[in-house]
Amino acid sequence: MIDWLQIRQLAIAEHIELQFGDSFTAVTGETGSGKSLIVEALGVLLGGRCENRMIRNRQDSAEIQGGFTLNRDHPALRWLRDNDLDSDLECILRRVVRRDKPSRAYINGRPANASQLRELKRELVDIHSQNEHHALLSHRGQLALIDRAAGNSEHLAQLAAQYDKLAQVRTRIGRLNDRRSHLEERADLLRFQTGELQALDPQPDEWPQLEARHKRMHHARDLVAAAGAVAAHLSPGDGDGLGASLADCCRQLQRLVQFDSRLADIIAMLEEAGVNIGEAADQLQSLYAEGDLDPAEIAAIEARFSQYHELSRKHRTLPGLLAAKLDQLRDELAGIDDPQAELQRLDEQWDEHKARYDRLAAAISANRTQAARRTESAVTELMQELGMAGGAFEIRLQSKVGTDLSRHGAESVEFAVSANPGLPPQPLGKAASGGELSRISLAINVALAADAPASTLIFDEVDVGIGGKVADVVGSKLRDLGGRRQIICITHLAQVAAHGHHHWSVAKQTGKRAGVSVRMLDHRQRIDEIARMTAGAELTPQSLAHAERLLQSA
Numbered sequence: 280m281i282d283w284l285q286i287r288q289l290a291i292a293e294h295i296e297l298q299f300g301d302s303f304t305a306v307t308g309e310t311g312s313g314k315s316l317i318v319e320a321l322g323v324l325l326g327g328r329c330e331n332r333m334i335r336n337r338q339d340s341a342e343i344q345g346g347f348t349l350n351r352d353h354p355a356l357r358w359l360r361d362n363d364l365d366s367d368l369e370c371i372l373r374r375v376v377r378r379d380k381p382s383r384a385y386i387n388g389r390p391a392n393a394s395q396l397r398e399l400k401r402e403l404v405d406i407h408s409q410n411e412h413h414a415l416l417s418h419r420g421q422l423a424l425i426d427r428a429a430g431n432s433e434h435l436a437q438l439a440a441q442y443d444k445l446a447q448v449r450t451r452i453g454r455l456n457d458r459r460s461h462l463e464e465r466a467d468l469l470r471f472q473t474g475e476l477q478a479l480d481p482q483p484d485e486w487p488q489l490e491a492r493h494k495r496m497h498h499a500r501d502l503v504a505a506a507g508a509v510a511a512h513l514s515p516g517d518g519d520g521l522g523a524s525l526a527d528c529c530r531q532l533q534r535l536v537q538f539d540s541r542l543a544d545i546i547a548m549l550e551e552a553g554v555n556i557g558e559a560a561d562q563l564q565s566l567y568a569e570g571d572l573d574p575a576e577i578a579a580i581e582a583r584f585s586q587y588h589e590l591s592r593k594h595r596t597l598p599g600l601l602a603a604k605l606d607q608l609r610d611e612l613a614g615i616d617d618p619q620a621e622l623q624r625l626d627e628q629w630d631e632h633k634a635r636y637d638r639l640a641a642a643i644s645a646n647r648t649q650a651a652r653r654t655e656s657a658v659t660e661l662m663q664e665l666g667m668a669g670g671a672f673e674i675r676l677q678s679k680v681g682t683d684l685s686r687h688g689a690e691s692v693e694f695a696v697s698a699n700p701g702l703p704p705q706p707l708g709k710a711a712s713g714g715e716l717s718r719i720s721l722a723i724n725v726a727l728a729a730d731a732p733a734s735t736l737i738f739d740e741v742d743v744g745i746g747g748k749v750a751d752v753v754g755s756k757l758r759d760l761g762g763r764r765q766i767i768c769i770t771h772l773a774q775v776a777a778h779g780h781h782h783w784s785v786a787k788q789t790g791k792r793a794g795v796s797v798r799m800l801d802h803r804q805r806i807d808e809i810a811r812m813t814a815g816a817e818l819t820p821q822s823l824a825h826a827e828r829l830l831q832s833a
Contacts, residue, residue, distance in 0.1 A: 280734055280735050281321075281346070281735050283296070283345065284296070284299070284321065284345045285343070286341075286342075287342045289320055289333055289334070289341040290313070290316055290333055291787070291794055291795055292335070292794055293794040293795075295797050297783065297797055298799070299767065299781075301765050301780075302758075302761035302762065303757055303761030303780045303781070304766065304768070304781040305770055305776040305777075305778070306782075306785060307769075307784055309787070311787065312787045313787060314769045315740070316795060317769065317797075318739045319333075320343045321343075321406070323376065324345050324372050326384075326394065326396030326397035326398075326399075326400055340378065341375070343373070344371065344373045344374075345372050346369065347371075347735075348369065348370075353734070354402045356368065358402055359386070359399075364386045364387055364391065366388075370387065371387055372385070373385040373388075403734070404735045405728075405736050407737065415720055416707060416708045418691055421694045421707075422692045424723065424727060425692055426643075426650075428654050428727045429647050429650035431643050431646050431647070435688070438640060441632055442684060442685070442686040445629065445632045445684060448625055448632060452629070455625070472594070473605060476594075477605065479583075479586050479587070479601065482602060483603075486599040489580065489583060492580055493581070493584045525549055525556065533546060587601065641689075644676075647676055647690065651674035652674075654726055654727065657722075659672045661722035661756070662719065662722055664749075665721070665749050665752060666745075666748070667699075667718065667719075668700070669699060669701070670699060671697045673694070673696070673697075674692060674694060675694075677693065679691060694707040696715075696719060698715050717744035717745065718745055720741065721742065721753060724741060725753075725757070734764055734765060735764065735765040736760065736766050737766075737767045738766070738768040738769065740770065742770055742771075751774040751778075753772075753774075755833075757775065758780070761780055772812070773812035773813045777805075777809055777826075777829040777832070777833040781799065782799070782800045784798055784800050784808050786798075802830070805826075805830060808826075809830065810825070
């Protein structure tokens with residue numbers, strides 16, 4: 280349950296602190312005093328939208344904090360543990376709203392995001408607002424209420440996932456069928472293209488070598504001429520060659536070494552240079568022998584070089600990537616040649632996903648049927664006590680067999696009501712007046728409260744449009760709910776407030792420090808507040824006595 284709530288600089292509230300008890304807490308105050316600010320703050324704290332306009336005037340930020348106590352098997356505690364956000368049996372939430380920066384959220388002192396707060400909210404608090412009865416007029420809103428009563432949240436998430444898988448498979452099957460008429464034309468083109476490339480038979484490492492040989496071929500005559508001239512100049516057998524000159528230098532130094540032994544090292548270096556020069560001349564003559572210019576080989580290199588360039592232009596790729604292009608075309612052709620195999624595989628996937636979808640949909644339908652019958656009975660019983668004696672409530676589940684699949688299950692829902700005895704039930708929007716719709720909405724909320732996953736239920740002026748004996752019944756029902764859940768009800772009805780186990784009063788402050796004040800009322804103060812709610816600002820002995828009777832009766 281929620282233990283405490285702190286609100287700072289939010290809307291008209293400068294600083295509010297509330298300590299909540301278990302059971303049923305009533306929150307009252309004059310119209311416009313700021314009662315619903317408590318619900319709005321809780322909504323923001325639990326991941327709701329927060330805007331700059333919500334920050335108190337002339338302040339840079341607003342802050343809301345709340346503390347919850349959890350028992351050891353509480354689903355919220357399991358969620359906290361799964362997300363590494365637990366702190367024993369305590370859950371402290373904090374959210375800061377800033378004017379010029381994104382809001383920040385914390386769970387047990389650790390940074391969190393709004394999505395995590397919304398997930399946690401489902402386990403902690405269930406909020407019912409005064410405008411909720413409008414959702415009862417939409418089929419989607421009605422279905423959401425039944426699914427909440429049926430506990431279908433997890434099943435529906437799994438069903439939606441299966442629906443998405445089926446949609447993906449159906450899209451792929453459709454695309455493949457659309458392409459089948461064009462597959463053979465594409466296959467013919469691929470066969471032609473692969474045939475061209477197969478005739479060339481490009482190898483992964485061939486192009487760099489071919490390109491190098493082609494360059495040598497085009498410059499062969501220059502290379503041979505230059506190599507011959509250099510080799511002739513180097514050749515040691517030529518009297519004018521570099522080798523002969525070097526040998527002559529060695530002989531001259533050899534005659535002088537007897538006079539200076541240091542010349543021996545120099546002679547050795549020159550002799551080694553002479554050997555290297557001779558080897559270089561031999562290699563030049565060998566590399567560029569006349570046989571390297573074989574005309575047939577030149578023609579073959581030229582032809583293959585041209586083929587590479589021609590096919591690279593056709594396929595819009597680099598010559599060195601033609602081998603990879605051939606592999607790519609072969610793979611595509613292999614896939615196109617047997618589209619039926621892919622279709623069969625997709626059909627098998629469809630059957631597998633559809634079987635799981637059908638199982639989940641059947642489980643959801645069974646849960647909905649049970650919840651519908653249970654809710655029908657509970658709401659009809661409550662209608663008798665809420666001023667609609669003889670009325671009946673009916674939930675019609677209509678199968679959607681034969682229609683397209685839906686991520687919401689295999690049926691639609693329609694709420695029907697007969698507000699007076701003897702009349703057949705009609706769709707809710709046609710049969711119920713505005714006041715009746717408010718009471719039916721309240722009856723549904725009370726009936727579904729027992730099935731709500733959250734342990735704290737908040738009712739924000741859901742008792743609008745009722746009064747007298749009906750209001751007393753509503754208060755009694757909320758007090759009964761307070762024996763099983765923590766109930767917080769913002770109300771303008773004295774009969775409802777009198778049934779509270781605890782009572783908070785909200786008042787607007789005026790003057791220089793305009794704002795909101797909240798106080799817990801003791802028994803004497805409750806009498807005064809309930810008297811104000813029934814008789815107005817001027818308290819009389821009669822209104823005070825009536826207020827005390829209401830409290831004693833409750």
